[in-house]
Amino acid sequence: MSSTHTTSCIAKSTRGSVQRWSQTLIPTVRQAPSDAEMPSHVFMIRAGFIRQVGAGVYNYLPLAWRSLRKVSEIIREEMDAAGASELLMPAFQPMELYAGTKRDIDYGDLLFTLEDRHGRKLALGPTHEEVITDLMCGALTSYKQFPLNLYQIQTKFRDEFRPRAGLLRGREFIMKDAYSFHLDLDGDAGLNATYDKMHRAYTNIFTRCGLDFSAVEAEAGPIGGSASHEFMVNCEAGEDTILVCQESGYAANVEKAEIGERAWSFEVAADSELVKHHTPNMPGIHSVAEHLSTTPSGMLKSIVLRTTEESPRWVIAVVRGDHEVNESKVRDAIGCSVELADEGEAKAAGFVIGYVSPRVCSSIDLLLVVDPDALAGASWATGADEPDHHVTGFNWSRDMGDAIRGGKIQVADIRNAQGGDPSPRVAGSVLQERKGIEVGHIFKLGTKYSEAIGLDVLNKDQKKQSVIMGCYGIGVSRTLAACVEMSHDDNGIIWPAAIAPFHVHLVVIKPNEPEVQEAVSAMSDELAGHGIDVFIDDRAERPGPKFKDADLIGLPIRLTISPKTIEQGEVEFKLRSDDARGVGHPREAIVQMCLDALAP
Ligand code: ATP
Ligand code: MG
Numbered sequence: 001m002s003s004t005h006t007t008s009c010i011a012k013s014t015r016g017s018v019q020r021w022s023q024t025l026i027p028t029v030r031q032a033p034s035d036a037e038m039p040s041h042v043f044m045i046r047a048g049f050i051r052q053v054g055a056g057v058y059n060y061l062p063l064a065w066r067s068l069r070k071v072s073e074i075i076r077e078e079m080d081a082a083g084a085s086e087l088l089m090p091a092f093q094p095m096e097l098y099a100g101t102k103r104d105i106d107y108g109d110l111l112f113t114l115e116d117r118h119g120r121k122l123a124l125g126p127t128h129e130e131v132i133t134d135l136m137c138g139a140l141t142s143y144k145q146f147p148l149n150l151y152q153i154q155t156k157f158r159d160e161f162r163p164r165a166g167l168l169r170g171r172e173f174i175m176k177d178a179y180s181f182h183l184d185l186d187g188d189a190g191l192n193a194t195y196d197k198m199h200r201a202y203t204n205i206f207t208r209c210g211l212d213f214s215a216v217e218a219e220a221g222p223i224g225g226s227a228s229h230e231f232m233v234n235c236e237a238g239e240d241t242i243l244v245c246q247e248s249g250y251a252a253n254v255e256k257a258e259i260g261e262r263a264w265s266f267e268v269a270a271d272s273e274l275v276k277h278h279t280p281n282m283p284g285i286h287s288v289a290e291h292l293s294t295t296p297s298g299m300l301k302s303i304v305l306r307t308t309e310e311s312p313r314w315v316i317a318v319v320r321g322d323h324e325v326n327e328s329k330v331r332d333a334i335g336c337s338v339e340l341a342d343e344g345e346a347k348a349a350g351f352v353i354g355y356v357s358p359r360v361c362s363s364i365d366l367l368l369v370v371d372p373d374a375l376a377g378a379s380w381a382t383g384a385d386e387p388d389h390h391v392t393g394f395n396w397s398r399d400m401g402d403a404i405r406g407g408k409i410q411v412a413d414i415r416n417a418q419g420g421d422p423s424p425r426v427a428g429s430v431l432q433e434r435k436g437i438e439v440g441h442i443f444k445l446g447t448k449y450s451e452a453i454g455l456d457v458l459n460k461d462q463k464k465q466s467v468i469m470g471c472y473g474i475g476v477s478r479t480l481a482a483c484v485e486m487s488h489d490d491n492g493i494i495w496p497a498a499i500a501p502f503h504v505h506l507v508v509i510k511p512n513e514p515e516v517q518e519a520v521s522a523m524s525d526e527l528a529g530h531g532i533d534v535f536i537d538d539r540a541e542r543p544g545p546k547f548k549d550a551d552l553i554g555l556p557i558r559l560t561i562s563p564k565t566i567e568q569g570e571v572e573f574k575l576r577s578d579d580a581r582g583v584g585h586p587r588e589a590i591v592q593m594c595l596d597a598l599a600p
Pocket of ligand 2: 230438440441
């Protein structure tokens with residue numbers, strides 16, 4: 001799904017706001033800091049929307065705050081309409097809450113922790129599953145209270161390894177997070193119905209924000225659970241990779257995307273000898289490939305994994321050298337979660353890390369899982385299971401005959417998808433790769449948190465039952481930055497009307513002349529009367545810099561009033577999205593022109 005549609009942003013029933021530059025803080029600057037590369041970062045600083053306080057921490061100045069309020073209001077309207085209700089939980093979270101869920105371990109260094117004066121440990125909330133599940137333990141007592149969907153708009157804290165790009169990845173940021181509670185999966189009160197409602201609400205929210213986005217299938221990640229979708233703003237500068245099948249509409253993020261049928265066989269005849277090569281001091285697959293006169297796609301990559309069971313087993317995942325192993329797909333293939341093996345433990349077990357090959361299965365008891373593409377060749381370069389050595393001429397049929405005959409090799413889709421891979425939905429069609437910015441994420445959590453924290457309720461049959469949950473996040477501050485990434489030109493931001501801090505930028509030339517002041521007051525008053533938010537640049541500046549700042553700030557409509565336009569009975573009108581110069585129009589026509597321009 002994808003949308004570029006916008007809806008009316010004018011609340012005709014309420015008066016628009018009017019604000020003057022001289023009465024607010026808009027510290028525009030000519031030069032963004034040198035670490036600012038992404039357009040949203042550069043322009044939001046240059047246009048005086050945000051100012052950095054520390055790494056990943058920003059002041060939201062008046063213009064940004066107005067836009068954030070507009071995004072938040074759209075979110076509130078759509079969440080309320082979908083039957084959710086707003087509350088506010090604290091950012092402080094006692095560490096004991098994490099005892100059951102172990103998310104302090106899952107989050108690791110991402111979690112900001114602190115200690116109070118009594119030595120009690122606290123976390124600054126990265127999200128609120130623990131707090132709300134704990135709250136519900138005392139508050140949900142009867143099956144009659146279901147379903148319930150609660151949300152908040154609040155500051156979140158994550159100690160991101162690399163905070164970047166201004167509001168796109170902060171360490172302190174604004175999130176809308178919602179949590180729903182159910183006793184069933186299906187039916188009107190079930191998780192699936194609320195999940196679908198949230199999917200629709202998110203579609204409305206991002207459509208109303210004027211974003212071009214896609215809803216894609218996603219892995220549930222550290223939050224766990226059984227199903228999830230991400231809402232991605234389509235943007236080449238985005239960090240996330242999405243794979244799309246145009247024919248079927250299938251879209252998934254790179255961690256989740258399935259790959260369609262690929263032909264494979266163990267019976268490809270050998271065409272060269274197995275030869276051992278000395279390959280010392282070669283960091284990375286590219287230098288080894290070059291030394292062996294091949295390319296990464298002519299090599300096999302064997303990753304040593306460990307199952308997370310009570311008595312863990314070794315797993316070797318084999319993919320082509322230019323592909324990446326996907327641990328979730330390995331988990332699905334073998335029916336058990338895996339993690340990258342600890343290097344020390346793997347070495348102690350006999351693996352020669354960096355030089356492991358599929359042949360290691362003859363000396364160590366392990367599960368061997370191979371991606372189909374790693375079988376589609378007669379001759380491979382791979383590790384020699386000896387320090388500083390690789391082999392060329394490896395052939396599955398000849399060199400792995402015993403394992404193949406013993407049924408010891410499992411073949412499965414275990415790698416990340418990439419552009420050009422066969423579509424999992426339509427035979428003959430391929431996946432295309434796109435970039436995106438994740439602005440929203442919805443999960444079916446199931447009973448992960450209720451079981452960990454002990455949230456159960458007597459159901460209709462008077463039986464104790466773990467509550468089924470869903471959770472639904474939107475990056476509010478990131479959404480604002482994503483809008484700028486999507487919509488700007490060389491001169492500045494081009495705000496979608498619905499979330500622009502104001503609708504009209506009224507440039508005043510000669511603001512000290514009484515007749516100009518009178519015309520500006522009358523114009524802004526009339527516009528506000530029609531629900532239009534007006535920003536008046538009343539600074540005693542020359543026209544040139546004022547027009548430059550108007551482009552930089554990027555409000556949808558620019559009006560100019562000067563002694564000359566007044567004399568002609570006109571106001572100059574220009575759309576920010578339009579490259580043409582501003583043109584004078586009769587004063588009486590202006591309000592309607594603005595309303596038309598701001599209409600869907
Ligand atoms: P990412 O993969 O980008 O780190 P996430 O998947 O960890 O994000 P969630 O836990 O799904 O994030 O949080 C819900 C939403 O909060 C995300 O969809 C995103 O829009 C927003 N978000 C997450 N981390 C940040 C951050 N560091 N800065 C700004 N917004 C964020
Ligand atoms: Mg996410």
